[in-house]
Amino acid sequence: MQRRKFIQSLAIGSGAVVSGSIPGLKVSGKSRGERTADVIIYGGTAAAVTAAVKAKQLGKTVLIVCPEMHLGGMTSGGLGFTDTGNKSVIGGLAREFYHRVWLHYEDPRSWRWQKKEAYGNKGQGTPAIDGANRTMWIFEPHAAEQIFEAFIKEHHITVYRDEWLDRSAGVQRKDNQIVSINTLKGNRYAGKMFIDATYEGDLMAAAGVSFTVGREAAAAYGEKWAGVLTGVFHHGHYFKSLVDPYKIPGKPSSGLLAGISGEPPGAYNAGDKKVQAYCYRMCFSSHPENRVAFPKPPGYDPAQYELLIRVFNSGWRELFHKFDPIPNFKTDTNNHGPFSTDYIGMNYQYPEASYALRQQIINNHKRYQQGLFYFIATDPRIPREVQQEFNKWGLARDEFKDNGNWPSQLYIREARRMVSDFVMTEHEILGERGIPDAVGMGSYTLDSHNVQRYVTSEGFVQNEGDFGVSVPKPYHISYKSIVPKEKECRNLLVPVCLSSSHVAYGSIRMEPVFMILGESAATAAVMAIDHKVSVQKIDYAELKNNLQKQEQKIDS
Template structure:
């Protein structure tokens, strides 16, 4: 009987593996998850093929401090996610609890909570979304069947059964951080850094820059093949009841970390404060530390924060990222360059190497006797959170792949798309926008420490403003039924701001709706009606153009979004209650081709509403 039951289960799995889906999504990242949810709400079926045993990508693997510079710039399904995060902490701990305060309105969360909420969001779409874990896609010609510029089917390796599976769909979605499916479909892509001569972008090419300061010697701005560094986003805690000691890895090389010794004793770092720090000050600091006190160099930090950037999460945990002001931290530059185009065997080896390196770095900071005793003691207050990643020795399961392949789509996003066209004004407004977003132009290092440099090559941040993302960044020029909401089209600097999870979630939502429209209309994904896509997204409270004074819960949000996409509201505020002046009325008449009859003092809202009713 047991053999019959086992055979039946295997038969069911085999049948499901060969099922037809509306959408086949490679990658259980938040971008892929939101694609499936958005498509399900349009009545479409999806299968998500995730290589690991857990869905959720980086938010479920330590990225608990949401990277977004302007809250409210990106909404839609992303807003649903953070609202659920906040409600989780309210329901479990109470509205006035420290956990609710530390969740920062849902923007800060524990990895396990992120995974739980994303699983719940998927589970609500009963019968529409199938999730297959431990499914690996390899970039081999034999694993993709294409006919007439369309993907017909793909073949996946089931890491549990060791069998090859076939998946057929109407639209395929690459939601991987690496861009593996797009590469298999032969979509052109870029790797490395463009030089400043190509797009005249700030920070392009080889750059050495004080963190928060100016560019320095060695900056040539020439392009190269360098890929920004990866790390693991650690979940650390200083709560003794939930703290696991960081142990020395079996593969440990002390030589990798010894440069940290002088950095700690002198207080040297990579921040802009160093422009005013003299050699005499560094030597004086050495004596000060030797007396049992922490560093007094401006901008320097002490203890574990010297090697990890710490952001508070609920329940005494932190999102511990690479320390931006350190010459040596949890990033491991240079060694990751092959990752985007390598096979999973190589990637797995690098992932283990990176884990060993990071654990070794923390152990060194906490135990090496060449470091000040009070530094080691301060560092040792922190350890891995016992209740996170319980099936992986409390260590994140997924490498933070900050940048993989960048495909060349219908639109190529560069720094100019994210920076103001004039002081105080917006970046260029894209009429085909599918989301607004905002983060700095931000890249981590591409090379390890070099002698006499003020920082690591390529570690930089430049300001941006809330921008719009055109549909074309995730649509290839040739493949008719492929959408790329995660490995999007852009330069190294342009991609450096798009690569944040809120933006990827929003692009996933747009991808799900776009795929549904393409299926319903029997169209190529690049030929769908953008206005129809935008209409659905606005109904779903997605912000396509950000306004400081009209958020998605505003009664006039749909009207403002519609008119803004057509050029009527180019400024940061809609100013609906203000009177419409003559210059504005003339501009709106010219745009609409409609004669506007408005009495003195008529509000902008009244005029816009009438135009909206006629135009839509």
């Protein structure tokens, strides 16, 4: 796993390194090497790739500097059953990506384990294969990564991988601008413009830009769906039956089962610093020649999954509802139900944690999910028909081959969110207020996964934080939401951890939208360079014209 080779000795909450903890790393503050480009992109997500490609297409030099070894973030990390929403608002390089997916699966050689005709055409709210528009929205992880790498190769973009920003002292600034960034290997990257394309917002935070973590109270922006939402059950991710939370049923003194908090959830609509749950999006295979049995993880403890037995005993049988089919007898398997792959409540520290603590959280999520699958596959208390069906599946042997067939990217659904001069809220997403400076569009449902699992006042277990609210029509995303306040930084754009409330981010946080905003960010960065102005001072009319020429969708 690319993160594992990294740091075991970083102080929590800082970027400080114990000297000698990483072979070859200098911690004296002097740079081992300096590399320069017009645009420096930090992060290896899909947004990073589209930003880099667009900057290069517009005639600028560009470097991607990223901790990851694999490009594409969640798009190549298991999320192959694309959250499209209204696909008509996906344009530019994002649409080019999905066109290339279509081209990939037009090649019969791509159908190694399954005939194309047998696959079907199920997508999420849209056909998987749209032949009329020459796009495909469902794909295998390795196919996505190949396409991202092809983008990089075709445009001769240099990528420096396994490069981790020195978050404590690695951002050099002058006159409210970033001059350069340093990595923990001691390398220095100098540029005219910088783009933070990470899921965590590490460059943004290290540059001194304002941000928030967690859920705003309803009063902050006048949002109906903000903060704690006890009793809101929009999906199937809650306990539909009365399930006892205690180790010995009916006996609170016996203690709570694993995964249940003993703290009260908080007042309805109150804000908190808690984060919606993370998980790995799993690529399973049912083909005998491509199926790897679920491994028993180190430290496996079946007691961690006792709550699932009680869920099954209540009559619940929706285990396979989110085994969404992708080509070649594989799945994009997502969380579903009251007890599933989301490791609820175990990620609150992640957004601002040190690299070492983040790695610990990542390892815990992996161990939890590996244990969950092994538990379902082997524990004699699992309903027989469920276990028999589950054991038709396993890890896909031909995916994530350098990581034990396990995804290399944890699904960081939400971490830091910038606070700039304009904050996207549910009012913009639901069409209650317009946007005068659109640089992209979204359309997906307002969507948050659960945030906490607690004991109700009646003495039963329940989840909280999951909601799904339909968006009446595609909405615009403001340019001001992807740039910081000018007084904080004049040459940084943030297309992933953009300025948004928790509620609004639930819709914006989709991979196609990140690709769209990555391209728009790069276009703005190039304009700022050409006109020698801050990113806040570029001419929006010119930006809009440029985006439309690039076939970005920014009009209703």
